[in-house]
Amino acid sequence: MARVEFAKKExxxxxxxxxxxxxxxxxxxxxxxxxxxxxxxxxxxxxxxYTSWARLVEVIxxxxxxxxxxxxxxxxxxxxxxxxxxxxxxxxxxxPANLKYDEKEQVLTDLGRQIVKDPTKVxxxxxxxxHKFFSDSEIVAIVGFAGQMIATNNFNSVLKIDVDKRLLPxxxxxxxATWRENIK
Numbered sequence: 095m096a097r098v099e100f101a102k103k104e105x106x107x108x109x110x111x112x113x114x115x116x117x118x119x120x121x122x123x124x125x126x127x128x129x130x131x132x133x134x135x136x137x138x139x140x141x142x143x144y145t146s147w148a149r150l151v152e153v154i155x156x157x158x159x160x161x162x163x164x165x166x167x168x169x170x171x172x173x174x175x176x177x178x179x180x181x182x183x184x185x186x187x188x189x190p191a192n193l194k195y196d197e198k199e200q201v202l203t204d205l206g207r208q209i210v211k212d213p214t215k216v217x218x219x220x221x222x223x224x225h226k227f228f229s230d231s232e233i234v235a236i237v238g239f240a241g242q243m244i245a246t247n248n249f250n251s252v253l254k255i256d257v258d259k260r261l262l263p264x265x266x267x268x269x270x271a272t273w274r275e276n277i278k
Contacts, residue, residue: 100128165206171271172247177261
């Protein structure tokens with residue numbers, strides 16, 4: 095159960111109400127967005143994720159973007175975001191529990207996992223591999239997206255945002271990350 099109540103349409107006004115109605119119209123009013131709409135400034139800041147996502151897809155392609163976001167969210171242990179990307183990985187016709195990566199997908203996955211575990215220790219070797227595939231401006235977009243994804247993961251995890259109904263059929267496919275268990 096979420097630690098905060100979700101915004102209610104009847105209590106919203108101005109930009110928050112317009113945002114609610116726009117999401118309602120597109121049928122994408124997620125639980126996270128309903129929580130974010132409790133504070134429009136916070137909602138607005140988090141919606142920049144979509145700008146970052148669009149640039150990421152432009153730089154690395156949709157499949158690799160999904161795999162990268164999946165690696166970040168599952169490593170970070172965010173149930174809600176992980177389930178969204180498990181669903182997306184399945185939508186690609188892949189088995190999220192048995193992913194096989196090509197060289198570029200592997201370096202992106204490694205980068206995402208390293209950023210989550212300790213951003214101060216992302217290896218030089220990872221960056222050497224990244225430079226085989228991407229320019230500096232593209233690497234900035236890739237790393238920038240990771241920051242956006244981690245912020246989203248943290249928001250959902252800290253507030254224990256409820257899993258959206260469409261994801262309930264796959265809820266058992268989320269396996270919590272265990273790498274933090276021995277960190278003191």
